[in-house]
Amino acid sequence: MSLWGVMGGGWGLVEEGWRKGPWTAEEDRLLIDYVRLHGEGRWNSVARLAGLKRNGKSCRLRWVNYLRPDLKRGQITPYEETIILELHAKWGNRWSTIARSLPGRTDNEIKNYWRTHFKKKTKSPSNNAEKTKNRILKRQQFQQQRRMELQQEQQLLQFNQIDVNKIMSLLDDNNNYNDFSSSSSGSSGEGGAFYVPHQIKIPTPNSGHDPNGNGFCPVVPAPTVEANVNEDFAIWNGIWNLDLEGQGSFGDGACVPRKHCFQNWPIPSNLTF
DNA sequence: AAAGGTGTCAACCGCTCGTGA
DNA sequence: GTCACGAGCGGTTGACACCTT
Numbered sequence: 001m002s003l004w005g006v007m008g009g010g011w012g013l014v015e016e017g018w019r020k021g022p023w024t025a026e027e028d029r030l031l032i033d034y035v036r037l038h039g040e041g042r043w044n045s046v047a048r049l050a051g052l053k054r055n056g057k058s059c060r061l062r063w064v065n066y067l068r069p070d071l072k073r074g075q076i077t078p079y080e081e082t083i084i085l086e087l088h089a090k091w092g093n094r095w096s097t098i099a100r101s102l103p104g105r106t107d108n109e110i111k112n113y114w115r116t117h118f119k120k121k122t123k124s125p126s127n128n129a130e131k132t133k134n135r136i137l138k139r140q141q142f143q144q145q146r147r148m149e150l151q152q153e154q155q156l157l158q159f160n161q162i163d164v165n166k167i168m169s170l171l172d173d174n175n176n177y178n179d180f181s182s183s184s185s186g187s188s189g190e191g192g193a194f195y196v197p198h199q200i201k202i203p204t205p206n207s208g209h210d211p212n213g214n215g216f217c218p219v220v221p222a223p224t225v226e227a228n229v230n231e232d233f234a235i236w237n238g239i240w241n242l243d244l245e246g247q248g249s250f251g252d253g254a255c256v257p258r259k260h261c262f263q264n265w266p267i268p269s270n271l272t273f
Numbered sequence: 274a275a276a277g278g279t280g281t282c283a284a285c286c287g288c289t290c291g292t293g294a
Numbered sequence: 295g296t297c298a299c300g301a302g303c304g305g306t307t308g309a310c311a312c313c314t315t
Contacts, residue, residue, distance in 0.1 A: 021308095022309085041300085041301085042300080043300075043301075044299085044300070056300075056301090057300095057301085057302095060300095060301070060302085064302090093303095093304065093305090094303085094304085095303075095304065096302070096304085107302090107303075107304080108304095111305085
């Protein structure tokens with residue numbers, strides 16, 4: 001039985017002097033101001049000193065899970081999902097431990113994500129759970145590959161639209177236009193500096209990762225946990241953001257940004273840390 | 274268009290752990 | 295040793311946005 005049921009009141013009411021429920025912008029501002037001045041810690045005194053009618057626990061949680069300036073926000077990337085899967089397999093429900101490997105993510109966020117995306121599946125027999133996990137990993141690999149190819153296509157489009165005349169004239173000047181066509185089946189390595197459209201190979205949706213190299217660009221392998229997380233993170237995050245900007249296509253829609261994901265973003269535009 | 278179902282996430286709770294007096 | 299207190303953790307809940315019928 002929840003407190004709210006007992007109280008019959010709902011969120012935002014005051015019990016024993018403490019406010020509960022959703023934080024208001026004003027409360028956020030007070031908390032941010034306090035932490036800016038005094039730093040984190042001593043959460044119980046935050047309530048008194050900052051003039052908040054919130055208990056220390058609530059203040060800490062709000063700060064850690066929502067107001068901290070180093071929080072990343074936004075959706076979990078496929079790379080982060082991979083990390084979560086691997087670390088959960090390793091450590092189980094130790095969310096805070098897992099969160100330490102994902103800069104800018106909170107244990108609460110990871111916990112919610114896990115419960116939303118994987119918990120139900122693990123209720124089925126363990127064999128099925130394993131299959132589900134593998135399927136998701138494969139899907140991620142495909143999506144990552146597709147994103148990179150889309151990015152490549154986009155670059156190619158720009159390339160074609162902007163510079164095609166220039167290139168053609170260059171090719172004519174050098175009398176080697178035909179050589180590019182003849183080398184199209186080879187790698188795009190040192191010899192083939194230019195892409196031409198028919199060199200792009202688009203995989204069929206179900207083909208996924210193809211380690212035998214039969215026409216696909218190799219999928220960038222899912223980084224292992226042991227990899228340098230921070231370095232890879234920046235790269236993968238960059239790729240992800242590219243997709244976000246274009247509202248990219250995500251196979252199952254599970255990662256499509258939702259409006260309310262951003263509704264409560266801290267707006268400390270007047271605040272500096 | 275409306276109603277019901279589902280997914281997501283912020284915020285709560287109870288518990289445990291670490292530390293200092 | 296133990297008590298009090300602060301902090302942190304994992305599980306759970308409620309509200310609401312979104313989706314489906």
